[in-house]
Amino acid sequence: MSAAAPLRRRAEAEAARLPPLLARAERLAGTVLLGEHGRRRAGLGDDFWQYRPVQPGDPARMIDWRRSARGDTEFVRQREWQVAQSVMLWVDQAPSMRFGSDRQGGSKADRARLLALALAILLIRGGERVGLSGTRLPPRRGEAQILRLTEMLQQDAGGDYGAPETRAMLPHARALFMSDFLGEIGAVEAALAKAADRGVRGVIYQVLDPAEETFPYRGRAIFESMGGTLSHETRRASDLRPDYLGRLAQRRDRLRQMARLCGWQFGFHDTGQSAQAALLWLYRALEQKT
Known part of the structure; x- marks a missing residue:
């Protein structure tokens, strides 16, 4: 028997104990090449x-x-x-994020959690402190923090749509707000303004399902919110497509404008696209000085 076989079995046993989300995030993070030195840097000083x-x-x-x-x-x-060197994450965990038109492709929540955790792994291993916005998980370094993030990112929230959390936002930190941003736009605008007032800069990242990007529906259809509070029935769904796509474009333009006014960056992604490309974009966007 090869001497490497027992080592491989131990490695596979260790990997099997990892939560599925963490194992997937580790694999995704491992596909991103960050150069020789990564992000490790001294920061602004010890004052x-x-x-x-x-x-x-x-x-x-x-x-x-x-x-x-x-x-x-x-x-x-x-x-x-x-x-x-602190990065605050807000990942929408509301029911609207559980939508997925392709069962094999997973939901928006699945992709958002995967991207957020893979990003946190890259940041923490590059010397950053990463936590969740709000008071539940302050920014820290270390492998234990990755496990805490894994656990908390898998918790679902109530209501139909989520709004960014800005409590305990550290002054002059960086932040990522990730959501479908299909709910009340005023709540997003208010959260951005509060963060900007504290000198926080970051990224707004919209994650949608391919069906939400293209609206492929025809004939009779009943559209219901994932939380069950909204419902609309139509006999000719295709007639709604032009208005829907127009309103989606307006929403995206509004998010882009809000980000620009606050000194943030805006990006978007649908779950049919490459997770690796999305992760690399997010990493580079947070690295840039806005």
Whole structure:
């Protein structure tokens, strides 16, 4: 027996224990070539930046006990390089993202989670801190953070459509908002404005199903939202196609304009396209200075 056989069996056993999403994200991340040095860099310096309240998951060694002793709230002393190398992710987990016209192709949620986790793997292994926007998972480095992200990205949310989360957004960090953005556009605009006010720059990334891009429906059809709160029946679905595609184009133009005004970048992807190309675009977009 080859000496490599036992090693291969152990490697396969280890891989089998990985959550399916993480295993797929690891494979996808491995297809992207980042050059000799990746993203690792020193950041802006070690200067003191600000105090912020302790968040769930912060280690006790980060607490500034002298500042915390002034009141009932514990504070963390945050340094500039920690903020500069932090990336905050918001991935829409609302029911609208569960739509998939091709069962073999998967849903929008499947693709968005895969892209977000593969991106997080690349960023964390390149020296970045990655977390989720909001208060559930502050940015951190390390393999343990990848496992936490895997678990939390697989949690579903309620309602028909999602809106970006901006609580606890670190000043001057970078961010990614990923969604189909088919819900209330005002909520997206408000979230972008709040992030921009804190000096956050990043990417708005729209993920759609191929059927949502082309509207291939004909004849009698009943259209229902994934959350079950909206329904529309028509006898000639093809008559709706021009208006639908026009409104989709308007929505995309609005998102692009909002991103430009806030100093962000805008991109879009449908689940019939290459996940590898999408991941490479996202990685490069976050790397650029907007």
